Amino acid sequence: EDQxxxxxxxxxxxEGESSSLNCSYTVSGLRGLFWxxxxxxxxxxxLFTLYSAGEEKEKERLKxxxxxxxxxxHITAPKPEDSATYLCAVxxxxxxxxxxxxxxxxxxxx
Amino acid sequence: xxxxxxxxxxxxxxxGKYVELRCDPISGHTALYxxxxxxxxxxxxxxxxxxxxxxxxxxxxxxxxxxxxxxxxVSTLKIQRTERGDSAVYxxxxxxxxxxxxxxxxxxxxxxxx
Numbered sequence: 063e064d065q066x067x068x069x070x071x072x073x074x075x076x077e078g079e080s081s082s083l084n085c086s087y088t089v090s091g092l093r094g095l096f097w098x099x100x101x102x103x104x105x106x107x108x109l110f111t112l113y114s115a116g117e118e119k120e121k122e123r124l125k126x127x128x129x130x131x132x133x134x135x136h137i138t139a140p141k142p143e144d145s146a147t148y149l150c151a152v153x154x155x156x157x158x159x160x161x162x163x164x165x166x167x168x169x170x171x172x
Numbered sequence: 173x174x175x176x177x178x179x180x181x182x183x184x185x186x187x188g189k190y191v192e193l194r195c196d197p198i199s200g201h202t203a204l205y206x207x208x209x210x211x212x213x214x215x216x217x218x219x220x221x222x223x224x225x226x227x228x229x230x231x232x233x234x235x236x237x238x239x240x241x242x243x244x245x246v247s248t249l250k251i252q253r254t255e256r257g258d259s260a261v262y263x264x265x266x267x268x269x270x271x272x273x274x275x276x277x278x279x280x281x282x283x284x285x286x
Contacts, residue, residue, distance in 0.1 A: 066214070093272070105176070105263055105277035106215065149214055157228060158203070158271045162214030 064089045068150050068163035075140055075170050083135040083166045085150030095133050096160060097126050098149040106149055140170045174198070176278030178264050184284045185254055193249040193281045197266030204247050205265040205275055206239055215263055215277075221247060222270050254285045 067086045075081055087095065094113050098106035110119045112128040119126050123144065125136040135148055147167045151160040177196040185191050197204050203222055207215035217231040221241045229239070236254075241247040251258055261280040267273035 096274075098277075103279075105265075105279045108274055108276060111274060151214070153271075158220050159205070159217040159228065159231065160207075160215070160275060161217070164212065164214050 064152055064154055064161040066150055066152055066161055066163035068148075068166050070166060071164070072167045073169070075137075075168070077141055077170055077172050078139050080136070080138045080140070082137070083148055083168070085133040085135070085163055086131060087133070087150075087152045088131075089152045089154045089161075091155035093153045093155045095128055096151045096153065097133070097135055098151065100147045100149055100165070109148075137168070140168075142170045142172050144168065145170045176264055176266050176276055178262075178278040178281050180281060181279065182282045182284075184286065186286050187254060187256060189254050191251050191254055191283065193251075193262050193283070195247045195249070195264030195266075195278060197245065197247070197264070198276060201266035201268055201276075202244065203267040203270040203273065203275075204241060205267075206247070206249050207263040207265065207277075209261045209263055209280070211260075218249070227270075251283075254283075256285045259283055259285045 065088045069084045094111050097109040100106045110126040115130045123138050127134045147165040149165045151162040179194045206218040209215045219239050220228040223244045236252045238250045263280045265275040265277045267275045
């Protein structure tokens with residue numbers, strides 16, 4: 063059974079204070095690892111897809127990396143508008159469903 | 173262009189009633205997914221459609237849950253004899269062709285069973 067564990071559950075940062083979120087996964091065969099951002103009362107918003115170990119992708123203050131067992135979402139000099147829940151999900155080669163972690167709730171204080 | 177839309181945004185019903193939740197995918201997307209998200213949890217897969225057919229319905233929790241997509245576009249998730257444990261946000265996602273494509277989510281329908 064595919065499993066995704068995210069840590070920490072919640073993270074509070076001061077504006078400009080860089081940090082990383084972790085996503086550990088076990089999957090029979092990885093087709094892709096996905097990062098989404100979710101604001102309260104809204105659906106998940108797509109950020110990145112990573113396909114193989116060593117791959118990195120960047121978007122503004124966010125950078126996602128992937129190893130064979132985990133992924134990191136690095137947030138550089140965050141702003142209050144980066145506050146949201148960040149969800150990690152894996153898709154196995156055996157199917158199309160996404161298996162999600164429980165998310166990390168990020169709060170960035172001004 | 174327009175994203176995935178879901179109606180209603182909120183639905184309150186009584187235990188034992190029947191409900192229908194609707195999803196309009198992004199135009200041209202052939203794959204459609206339903207997920208359920210409980211408070212403080214990540215979304216949980218329910219069913220995947222490729223065109224009009226259910227390619228994977230292994231996430232449906234029991235036979236009270238059923239979904240259709242008769243014309244390969246709009247989908248309806250149907251829940252019979254609702255229970256309080258069915259209360260959650262029901263999310264719909266669509267992707268261009270299916271397996272290898274990014275899933276884009278709608279805003280969800282918040283279902284409350286009293």
